Amino acid sequence: MEHNVVAPLPWMKSPVLPVATISDVAHAVPLARALSSGGISVIEVVLRTPCSLQAIERIRSEVPDITVGAGTLVTPRDVDEAVAAGAQFLVSPGATPEVRGSMTESGLPALPGAATVTELMSLIDHGYEHAKLFPAESSGGISYIRALGSVVPHIKLCPTGGIDQANAPSYLNEPNVMCVGGSWLIPDRAALDGRWEQVSALAAQAAALAR
Ligand code: 3PG
Numbered sequence: 001m002e003h004n005v006v007a008p009l010p011w012m013k014s015p016v017l018p019v020a021t022i023s024d025v026a027h028a029v030p031l032a033r034a035l036s037s038g039g040i041s042v043i044e045v046v047l048r049t050p051c052s053l054q055a056i057e058r059i060r061s062e063v064p065d066i067t068v069g070a071g072t073l074v075t076p077r078d079v080d081e082a083v084a085a086g087a088q089f090l091v092s093p094g095a096t097p098e099v100r101g102s103m104t105e106s107g108l109p110a111l112p113g114a115a116t117v118t119e120l121m122s123l124i125d126h127g128y129e130h131a132k133l134f135p136a137e138s139s140g141g142i143s144y145i146r147a148l149g150s151v152v153p154h155i156k157l158c159p160t161g162g163i164d165q166a167n168a169p170s171y172l173n174e175p176n177v178m179c180v181g182g183s184w185l186i187p188d189r190a191a192l193d194g195r196w197e198q199v200s201a202l203a204a205q206a207a208a209l210a211r
Contacts (some may be wrong), residue, residue, distance in 0.1 A: 009109050009130065010067040010089040011158055013042045015172055016206040017091075017181040019071060019160065020045050020055075027191050028055035032063040034196035035185065038203025041065055044091050044181065046072040053085040060086035076102035083108065091181075093134045095123060111158060115139050120152045130156050130178060137162025142170050149176035165205055172211040179211065 011017045018035055020043055022028050028051075032043055043066055045056050052070075059068040069089035070082030079102035082090060090103045095112035103110035113132040114120045123131050133145065136159030140147075145159060159171050160181030171180045185206055190198040 010042050010069055011091075011109075011111055011130070011179050011181075013067065014040050014207060015179050015209040015211045016040065016168065016185065017158060017160070017179055018043050018185045018203070018206070019181050019183045020186050021048055021183065022052060022055040022191075023049045024191075025051040025054045025058065028058045029062045030194070030196050031186065031191060031199060032059045032066045032068070034199035035203045036063065036065045038200035039207035040185070040203040042067045042069070044069045044071040044089075045087075046070075047078050047082065048072050053081055056082065056085040056087050060088070073099060073103070075099065079103055079106060091132055093132065095119065095131075100126065117148060117151060120148065120155050124152065124155055128155065130158065132181065133157040133159040135161030136171070136180075137167075141167075142174065145171065145174050145177060149174060152176075165202070165209075168206070168209055172209055177211070 035043055045052055056068055056070055067088050069091055070087035071091035073079050073090055073092040076098050083106045089109040091111045092099050093113040100112055111132050113134045114123055153176055156178040157176055158179050158181050163180045163182040164184040168180050171177050185202040
């Protein structure tokens with residue numbers, strides 16, 4: 001058994017795991033505070049921008065109300081850098097043995113990604129009970145999640161990719177869905193214009209979703 005799930009798991013804190021692409025490090029703290037004031041206490045900062053690691057560091061040190069994780073970890077080096085930046089949990093869009101191994105070695109809660117039954121079976125073999133299902137909408141959406149649930153019901157999913165406030169409730173209704181991930185809470189325009197109250201309002205709507 002490679003992976004021991006330890007409670008409380010960060011992604012279980014909210015029905016929605018906000019996925020944040022931060023292009024200006026000055027946005028990191030106000031963004032995390034806006035989510036927190038809307039009632040969401042977790043954020044996944046994706047390593048897709050030059051300032052993402054610095055953004056994780058800032059959120060970790062300046063917004064203690066938020067549990068900050070790192071996402072889009074596609075190499076073991078990404079994992080090491082995320083850990084060094086202070087990430088409190090790790091998310092990957094897929095799960096190579098190398099990335100999975102690095103995530104396990106870190107000892108942090110890890111949410112590896114999968115898109116197929118075989119990939120989920122491999123995660124189950126390695127002791128995982130939770131996985132990110134990516135890309136959710138383009139892989140087949142709700143009907144795909146149901147088909148997965150009929151064969152691997154014991155692995156709980158965080159579908160991500162193409163989810164928004166409108167379709168999130170249908171996903172959250174599925175018994176094999178524990179939460180959903182998405183970037184819709186953080187519109188690019190709102191961040192660029194510093195309209196943090198808009199992010200708080202979207203966070204409040206997301207936090208109120210039932211699961
Ligand atoms: C991710 O990294 O999880 C996805 O890019 C988020 O997908 P979305 O932007 O469609 O929510």
